[in-house]
Amino acid sequence: MQFDRIRLSALHQKVMSAEQATDFIKDGMTVGMSGFTRAGEAKAVPQALAHKAKTQPLKISLMTGASLGNDLDKALTEAGVLARRMPFQVDSTLRKAINNGEVMFIDQHLSETVEQLRNHQLKLPDIAVIEAVAITEQGHIVPSTSVGNSASFAIFAKQVIVEINTSHRADLEGLHDVYIPTYRPSRTPLPLVKVDDRIGSAAIPIDPAKIVAIVFTEQPDSYSTVSVPDEETQAIASHLVRFFEQEVQAGNLAKNLGPLQAGIGNIANAVMMGLLHSSFEHLTMYSEVLQDSTFDLFDAGKLDFASGSSITLSERRNAEVFSQLEKYKNKLVLRPQEISNHPELVRRLGIIAINTALEFDLYGNVNSTHVCGTQMMNGIGGSGDFARNAHLAIFVTKSIAKNGAISSVVPMVSHVDHTEHDVDILVTEQGLADLRGLAPRERAKVIIEHCVHPDYKAQLQDYFDRACHKGGHTPHLLAEAFSWHLRLEQLGSMKR
Amino acid sequence: MQFDRIRLSALHQKVMSAEQATDFIKDGMTVGMSGFTRAGEAKAVPQALAHKAKTQPLKISLMTGASLGNDLDKALTEAGVLARRMPFQVDSTLRKAINNGEVMFIDQHLSETVEQLRNHQLKLPDIAVIEAVAITEQGHIVPSTSVGNSASFAIFAKQVIVEINTSHRADLEGLHDVYIPTYRPSRTPLPLVKVDDRIGSAAIPIDPAKIVAIVFTEQPDSYSTVSVPDEETQAIASHLVRFFEQEVQAGNLAKNLGPLQAGIGNIANAVMMGLLHSSFEHLTMYSEVLQDSTFDLFDAGKLDFASGSSITLSERRNAEVFSQLEKYKNKLVLRPQEISNHPELVRRLGIIAINTALEFDLYGNVNSTHVCGTQMMNGIGGSGDFARNAHLAIFVTKSIAKNGAISSVVPMVSHVDHTEHDVDILVTEQGLADLRGLAPRERAKVIIEHCVHPDYKAQLQDYFDRACHKGGHTPHLLAEAFSWHLRLEQLGSMKR
Ligand SMILES: CC(C)(COP(=O)(O)OP(=O)(O)OC[C@H]1O[C@@H](n2cnc3c(N)ncnc32)[C@H](O)[C@@H]1OP(=O)(O)O)[C@@H](O)C(=O)NCCC(=O)NCCS
Ligand SMILES: CC(C)(COP(=O)(O)OP(=O)(O)OC[C@H]1O[C@@H](n2cnc3c(N)ncnc32)[C@H](O)[C@@H]1OP(=O)(O)O)[C@@H](O)C(=O)NCCC(=O)NCCS
Numbered sequence: 006m007q008f009d010r011i012r013l014s015a016l017h018q019k020v021m022s023a024e025q026a027t028d029f030i031k032d033g034m035t036v037g038m039s040g041f042t043r044a045g046e047a048k049a050v051p052q053a054l055a056h057k058a059k060t061q062p063l064k065i066s067l068m069t070g071a072s073l074g075n076d077l078d079k080a081l082t083e084a085g086v087l088a089r090r091m092p093f094q095v096d097s098t099l100r101k102a103i104n105n106g107e108v109m110f111i112d113q114h115l116s117e118t119v120e121q122l123r124n125h126q127l128k129l130p131d132i133a134v135i136e137a138v139a140i141t142e143q144g145h146i147v148p149s150t151s152v153g154n155s156a157s158f159a160i161f162a163k164q165v166i167v168e169i170n171t172s173h174r175a176d177l178e179g180l181h182d183v184y185i186p187t188y189r190p191s192r193t194p195l196p197l198v199k200v201d202d203r204i205g206s207a208a209i210p211i212d213p214a215k216i217v218a219i220v221f222t223e224q225p226d227s228y229s230t231v232s233v234p235d236e237e238t239q240a241i242a243s244h245l246v247r248f249f250e251q252e253v254q255a256g257n258l259a260k261n262l263g264p265l266q267a268g269i270g271n272i273a274n275a276v277m278m279g280l281l282h283s284s285f286e287h288l289t290m291y292s293e294v295l296q297d298s299t300f301d302l303f304d305a306g307k308l309d310f311a312s313g314s315s316i317t318l319s320e321r322r323n324a325e326v327f328s329q330l331e332k333y334k335n336k337l338v339l340r341p342q343e344i345s346n347h348p349e350l351v352r353r354l355g356i357i358a359i360n361t362a363l364e365f366d367l368y369g370n371v372n373s374t375h376v377c378g379t380q381m382m383n384g385i386g387g388s389g390d391f392a393r394n395a396h397l398a399i400f401v402t403k404s405i406a407k408n409g410a411i412s413s414v415v416p417m418v419s420h421v422d423h424t425e426h427d428v429d430i431l432v433t434e435q436g437l438a439d440l441r442g443l444a445p446r447e448r449a450k451v452i453i454e455h456c457v458h459p460d461y462k463a464q465l466q467d468y469f470d471r472a473c474h475k476g477g478h479t480p481h482l483l484a485e486a487f488s489w490h491l492r493l494e495q496l497g498s499m500k501r
Numbered sequence: 502m503q504f505d506r507i508r509l510s511a512l513h514q515k516v517m518s519a520e521q522a523t524d525f526i527k528d529g530m531t532v533g534m535s536g537f538t539r540a541g542e543a544k545a546v547p548q549a550l551a552h553k554a555k556t557q558p559l560k561i562s563l564m565t566g567a568s569l570g571n572d573l574d575k576a577l578t579e580a581g582v583l584a585r586r587m588p589f590q591v592d593s594t595l596r597k598a599i600n601n602g603e604v605m606f607i608d609q610h611l612s613e614t615v616e617q618l619r620n621h622q623l624k625l626p627d628i629a630v631i632e633a634v635a636i637t638e639q640g641h642i643v644p645s646t647s648v649g650n651s652a653s654f655a656i657f658a659k660q661v662i663v664e665i666n667t668s669h670r671a672d673l674e675g676l677h678d679v680y681i682p683t684y685r686p687s688r689t690p691l692p693l694v695k696v697d698d699r700i701g702s703a704a705i706p707i708d709p710a711k712i713v714a715i716v717f718t719e720q721p722d723s724y725s726t727v728s729v730p731d732e733e734t735q736a737i738a739s740h741l742v743r744f745f746e747q748e749v750q751a752g753n754l755a756k757n758l759g760p761l762q763a764g765i766g767n768i769a770n771a772v773m774m775g776l777l778h779s780s781f782e783h784l785t786m787y788s789e790v791l792q793d794s795t796f797d798l799f800d801a802g803k804l805d806f807a808s809g810s811s812i813t814l815s816e817r818r819n820a821e822v823f824s825q826l827e828k829y830k831n832k833l834v835l836r837p838q839e840i841s842n843h844p845e846l847v848r849r850l851g852i853i854a855i856n857t858a859l860e861f862d863l864y865g866n867v868n869s870t871h872v873c874g875t876q877m878m879n880g881i882g883g884s885g886d887f888a889r890n891a892h893l894a895i896f897v898t899k900s901i902a903k904n905g906a907i908s909s910v911v912p913m914v915s916h917v918d919h920t921e922h923d924v925d926i927l928v929t930e931q932g933l934a935d936l937r938g939l940a941p942r943e944r945a946k947v948i949i950e951h952c953v954h955p956d957y958k959a960q961l962q963d964y965f966d967r968a969c970h971k972g973g974h975t976p977h978l979l980a981e982a983f984s985w986h987l988r989l990e991q992l993g994s995m996k997r
Contacts, residue, residue, distance in 0.1 A: 089940070103974050109940035110974060114922055124851070124892055125753040126925070127938045189851040189892070190759065194690030257621040263686065348890055349845040355620070355685040370917070378913075378982070379973025385922060393889060394844055396620055396685070417874075419979060421866070421917035426610055426881060429622070442623045444585070444605035477875025478599050478606060483915060483983040483990075486874070490979050 006221045010169050013144040019219045023049035026166050026218035027057050029132055035066040037130035037158030041342060042269060042294040043074030043095075043229065044315040045151030047134040047168045049222040051077045055084040064088040068130060070153020070314065070342055071115060071293075071386060072096070074227030082108065092118045093384040095269075104380050112374065112384040115293070116346035119157035123188070132217075133162035135209070136170050138177045144213025145206070148181050149173045150226055151315030152339045156183045156209040165211060166218045172225040174330060181339045183209055195349050200264050200291045201310045203338065228320040231296060234275035237403045240434035241272060242279025245359070245399065248430070248437050249285065261309075264291035266351075266391050267298070268360035269383075272401050274298050276359055281305050291356055293345050293387045295337070297322045303333060312338050314345040346390035358391035362400040362423075364413045365431055365456075367449040367469055368479055369440050371400050371423040377490045378419030385422050392427045404433035404458035410498040412461040414452065416468045417486035431456055445479040464501050502717045506665050509640040515715045519545035522662050522714035523553050525628055531562040533626035533654030537838060538765060538790040539570030539591075539725065540811040541647030543630040543664045545718040547573045551580040560584040564626060566649020566810065566838055567611060567789075567882060568592070570723030578604065588614045589880040591765075600876050608870065611789070611883040612842035615653035619684070628713075629658035631705070632666050634673045640709025641702070644677050645669045646722055647811030648835045652679045652705040661707060662714045668721040670826060677835045679705055691845050696760050696787045697806045699834065724816040727792060730771035733899045736930035737768060738775025741855070741895065744926070744933050745781070757805075760787035762847075762887050763794070764856035765879075768897050770794050772855055777801050787852055789841050789883045791833070793818045799829060808834045810841040842886035854887035858896040858919075860909045861927055861952075863945040863965055864975055865936050867896050867919040873986050874915030881918050888923045900929035900954035906994040908957040910948065912964045913982035927952055941975040960997050 011017055027050060030036060040046025046069065055077075057063060066089035067081070078096035081087050090099065092113035103110040113121075121127045135155045139147040148155050149170055159165050184205030187193055196204045234242070252258040262285060267273040277298030280288065290299060290311040297319050302308035316339070318326055326333065344350065351358070362371045363382060373388050374381060392398040400423070402413045413433065425445065431438045436455035440448045449469050457465050472480035489499040507513055523546060526532060536542025542565065551573075553559060562585035563577065574592035577583050586595065588609035599606040609617075617623045631651045635643040644651050645666055655661050680701030683689055692700050730738070748754040758781060763769040773794030776784065786795060786807040793815050798804035812835070814822055822829065840846065847854070858867045859878060869884050870877060888894040896919070898909045909929065921941065927934045932951035936944045945965050953961050968976035985995040 104972060106942055106969065106972070106974075106976075109943060111938060111940055112922070112974075117922075120848075121937070125751075126893075189849075190755065191694070192849050192851070193694055194692070194845075194849070196690070198687070198689055255621075259686065348848055349690075352616075352844055353685075353688050353690070355688070375973075375975060378979055379968075379971070379975055379977050381974035385920075389889075389920075389922060393885075397622075419977075420975065421920055422922075424885075424917055424920075426608070426613075426885060426918075441617070442607060444607055446602055447605060472875075473602065475875070476600060476602070477871075478602075478608075478877035479871055479875055479916065480602075481875050481915075483874055483986050486983065487979040494979075 007171050010139045010175065011219060012142045013140055013213055016140060016144060016213060016216055016219060019216055021218050021220065023053035023220045026050050026220050027053045029164055029166060029217050030054060030065065032063050034131040035128050037068045037133040037154065037162055039070065039135045039148065039151065039153055039155040040073045041070030041151035041153030041315040042072055042317045043227045044317045045136050045149040045226065046073040046077060047136045048075055048224045049168055049220050050134045050166055051081060055080040055086055058084040058086045068118065068154065070151060070155065075224065093386050095383045100381060110381060112381065114385060114389045115342050115387040116348065116390040119154050119343050122157065122161055130158050130162045132164045132166065133158040134166045134168065135159055136168045138170065138173045138175055140167060141208050144216065145208035145210050147178045147208045149177055152181055152183065152341050153314055154342060156185060156341050159209050159211050160185065163215065164217045165215045166220065167216055168220045168222055170222050172223045174327060176330060179207055180334060180337060181207055183341060184344055195347060197350055200289045200312045200354065201338065228323055229296060229317040231271050231274045231319055234278050237434040238272050238275030239279065241401050241432050242276045244432050244437040245276055246279050246283045261285060261287040262357055263396060264289045264354050264356045266292040266356050266358045268388055269294055269386065270361045272361045273359055276401060277302065280307060291354055293342065300326050303336060310336050312340060312345065314340055314342040346387045348390060348394045351391055352394040355396035356391060357397045358395035359399045359401060360388040360392060362402040364415050364418055365400060366415050366418045367452060367465065368445045369425040369428045369431065369448050369452065370418045370421050371428055372418040372420045373422040375420035377494065389423060392423050397429050398427055399430040399432065400428055401432045404435050404456060409460060411493060412458060412489065412499050414457045414461065414465065415489050416465065417481060419487060419490050446473065460500065503667050506635045506671065507715060508638045509636055509709055512636060512640060512709060512712055512715060515712055517714050517716065519549035519716045522546050522716050523549045525660055525662060525713050526550060526561065528559050530627040531624050533564045533629040533650065533658060535566065535631045535644065535647065535649055535651040536569045537566030537647035537649030537811040538813045539568055539723045540813045541632050541645040541722065542569040542573060543632045544571055544720045545664055545716050546630045546662055547577060551576040551582060554580040554582045564614065564650065566647060566651065571720065589882050591879045596877060606877060608877065608880040610881060610885045611838045612844065612886040615650050615839050618653065618657055626654050626658045628660045628662065629654040630662045630664065631655050632664045634666065634669045634671055636663060637704050640712065641704035641706050643674045643704045645673055648677055648679065648837050649810055650838060652681060652837050655705050655707050656681065659711065660713045661711045662716065663712055664716045664718055666718050668719045670823060672826060675703055676830060676833060677703055679837060680840055691843060693846055696785045696808045696850065697834065724819055725792060725813040727767050727770045727815055730774050733930040734768050734771030735775065737897050737928050738772045740928050740933040741772055742775050742779045757781060757783040758853055759892060760785045760850050760852045762788040762852050762854045764884055765790055765882065766857050768857045769855055772897060773798065776803060787850055789838065796822050799832060806832050808836060808841065810836055810838040842883045844886060844890045847887055848890040851892035852887060853893045853895065854891035855895045855897060856884040856888060858898040860911050860914055861896060862911050862914045863948060863961065864941045865921040865924045865927065865944050865948065866914045866917050867924055868914040868916045869918040871916035873990065885919060888919050893925050894923055895926040895928065896924055897928045900931050900952060905956060907989060908954060908985065908995050910953045910957065910961065911985050912961065913977060915983060915986050942969065956996065
């Protein structure tokens with residue numbers, strides 16, 4: 006055990022095994038854990054908890070930053086530990102339990118969880134479990150590969166368990182910028198005005214007396230699951246790059262575009278990869294998760310600075326990047342997700358937000374979460390934090406899914422996460438629809454023209470024509486609005 | 502004509518008739534006009550424009566702050582002047598034209614219009630027509646009963662027509678606080694930290710050389726159409742007051758609640774009236790439109806300060822309030838709607854936002870705009886600006902409409918303006934549902950228990966039960982989700 010990672014020596018006596026630490030987590034508690042997009046989650050304690058729950062009753066409400074790696078949500082679900090879970094997840098076992106109504110899932114804008122805790126809108130965590138690379142001389146916690154909600158969880162909780170993960174380099178220290186907004190009614194402006202501003206502290210400031218246990222682990226983060234760009238995602242990227250070029254030429258966008266945010270998943274990553282071969286330089290990112298593409302852009306000399314809340318890399322890039330951390334360290338900062346996603350900052354900085362839709366409709370409403378209106382995929386994540394206040398709110402998706410059985414452009418989305426008011430640009434491999442300043446009937450025309458897969462074009466045009474005949478500002482035929490989803494359910498394809 | 506209202510004497514020569522002034526407005530232009538919730542709209546020029554359009558081709562894109570009074574939207578629609586209209590309206594003639602697809606209506610978050618103009622997302626106005634009480638020595642424009650988007654329209658337009666309305670007291674001057682955010686990429690924080698902070702100037706700073714015409718008018722603002730609270734709206738108010746009392750008792754809200762925002766319309770006004778008979782004191786408002794209730798609360802000594810973007814009063818209160826303006830003036834400020842509704846400030850100040858829904862659904866999604874999913878009522882207005890970032894996002898509505906033929910609580914809303922993520926509290930005359938921290942299936946239970954009218958309770962429970970049987974995080978039966986709306990259309994009632 007690397008006791009030098011605990012620089013406040015009075016805390017050395019708190020070191021114990023993960024099993025022992027789980028004794029602080031009682032049945033019925035609300036627990037806040039670190040972890041954001043599979044990075045920096047506490048590992049040993051939740052694993053021990055899942056193990057323990059096999060032999061004794063143990064149900065908790067679990068809050069994290071966002072998704073966990075290392076199959077932790079799977080293990081906790083299988084052990085029946087999760088009564089409630091918020092604000093985001095990506096695990097297929099947990100997903101099933103959520104959709105069966107077994108785990109109560111509270112799907113939230115990622116910037117809002119700690120704000121709601123601070124304002125007594127949600128029950129405060131009884132205990133926090135936070136992965137760290139070190140504890141400072143003051144007893145403050147130095148986070149690892151994500152900040153997420155860790156700082157506020159540790160501040161709000163009465164007790165804190167720290168997991169020191171020695172698989173992370175100790176010199177991650179210095180990468181983080183922990184800022185906590187002041188309390189209302191005397192809250193002051195967030196002092197950040199540039200993506201690379203540092204406004205907080207390098208560690209999470211808590212009273213070390215709250216640290217009840219310290220657990221050592223050396224289990225690494227999971228790798229990200231992004232795949233290499235394919236033909237369709239490359240086509241999406243090039244439509245978008247062309248659009249950016251036109252906007253710069255027209256004087257509507259700065260030469261370096263402005264701070265970029267890119268959502269989770271393959272498509273958003275591919276879009277960022279697309280910028281590698283563009284003419285843009287001095288790019289910056291103000292995003293949530295920093296993926297492979299961020300470091301590829303650094304290496305290509307395209308990117309000047311990246312602010313995020315976590316770093317999640319593929320197997321290909323992980324060792325490479327972390328073994329050369331010094332190369333990137335002064336161009337990177339990790340912030341609490343409340344700050345990386347804060348509406349105040351998203352609006353001030355003028356972010357270009359690129360997120361992925363499951364489906365969108367004729368009028369530009371976007372569904373990011375619910376397959377066929379009912380089955381939760383992951384959660385809204387930060388997409389709403391960014392899209393609402395972005396300079397440009399862009400949503401991308403392939404025009405079809407499941408070998409064409411599904412059109413991702415439908416008459417009416419079966420669930421709305423982002424309304425027409427919050428969506429500027431839609432892109433599929435077919436093309437790009439610029440919806441800015443258009444009324445619903447005009448939006449429908451450009452969406453049909455540019456985004457729909459040829460197999461579904463006539464079918465969608467037919468719906469739109471008949472809906473217009475019936476009338477309304479936003480023409481619809483309520484009796485048929487979900488007929489595509491119903492046909493999929495009944496006949497296995499949306500195709501007529 | 503009161504030439505003393507034009508304190509820069511070089512501008513006296515620009516005085517002309519409204520008819521003459523319309524010569525500056527050419528076919529095809531984009532025109533920005535003052536006016537917000539029927540207050541402070543330019544009157545003479547648009548009327549002359551409607552008149553002129555009867556004899557010559559004249560189509561414009563019209564942007565305002567929000568709704569216009571004096572039947573201007575009706576006159577402009579009937580004269581065929583409106584090709585495009587944004588961002589809000591409340592006129593029944595225009596509504597019909599919008600729903601017939603004759604006028605392209607761009608329904609926007611009220612805080613976003615000028616931000617989009619500033620960022621080249623929308624076409625800038627060629628000309629602005631701004632109602633004023635005076636022009637200063639510097640040639641700056643002193644707005645009247647609203648600020649709305651007037652300041653930015655005047656700043657962006659190449660030419661400005663000023664309508665000096667002598668029916669407004671000259672001493673409205675001093676009431677306004679005009680702040681314009683700095684341009685990206687070097688935008689700084691909005692320096693407002695308390696509802697009564699003044700951060701801008703008392704008049705709209707433009708180059709007086711842009712003023713091409715000055716028109717005098719003495720036509721007053723229209724009265725507001727709010728009616729006195731009825732039994733149902735009073736019941737809604739008392740559910741809400743009781744909830745506030747409980748929250749204060751539990752230590753979740755400050756004794757003076759925090760800054761209040763109340764939407765347009767009868768119900769929101771009635772809710773504010775309900776606070777008259779509550780125990781709360783030292784209330785403050787940070788809202789859009791200040792209605793009768795604001796001044797009733799001042800008179801009762803309950804309200805310390807009110808910030809808004811306009812003042813719109815009923816016939817009963819109008820003369821009373823404006824004849825005693827000095828009594829209220831140091832407790833009031835009118836701001837640009839970008840600032841009254843700004844997400845940065847709504848989040849910082851911790852606003853309690855109370856807005857009206859047309860309908861909401863089992864899971865807390867709210868429709869504020871589209872009757873039966875297609876027919877535009879008014880527009881989203883500022884409801885989204887406030888609900889997304891509010892400390893508490895509250896939506897109110899009567900549980901039934903049209904003598905019970907319509908249930909305002911439905912299985913699935915036919916249009917989504919506010920998603921489940923942005924809705925904390927729902928209130929009908931039946932009761933109050935507190936949705937905070939609940940998963941969809943839990944929300945459905947409290948909504949059915951507290952908000953639904955008895956005539957529709959069994960029917961909604963039945964839908965929910967069968968949907969749960971089918972499964973999903975957000976259980977629905979897509980084949981039946983709109984069956985209530987379809988039954989209304991086909992049989993005249995949602996009742997089974
Ligand atoms: C929408 C989202 C699920 C897409 O994920 P992705 O990995 O980029 O996209 P993919 O195209 O690989 O699609 C993921 C799955 O959805 C399926 N899918 C795509 N469109 C679909 C549709 N319209 N209906 C049903 N399924 C669909 C795909 O077939 C794929 O299924 P598989 O996992 O069985 O292969 C993901 O981006 C997400 O969860 N977004 C919401 C949160 C968010 O935006 N966060 C951003 C800030 S972090
Ligand atoms: C939703 C809104 C239309 C309600 O207006 P209101 O005057 O408070 O409410 P009312 O109960 O008087 O309802 C207005 C009309 O809608 C009808 N209505 C109410 N619920 C309905 C429903 N579920 N379906 C169809 N019609 C409905 C009423 O019967 C009434 O019709 P009428 O004018 O023919 O009498 C209005 O608040 C609005 O436009 N909101 C959106 C903008 C906004 O929230 N701005 C807030 C910040 S300014």
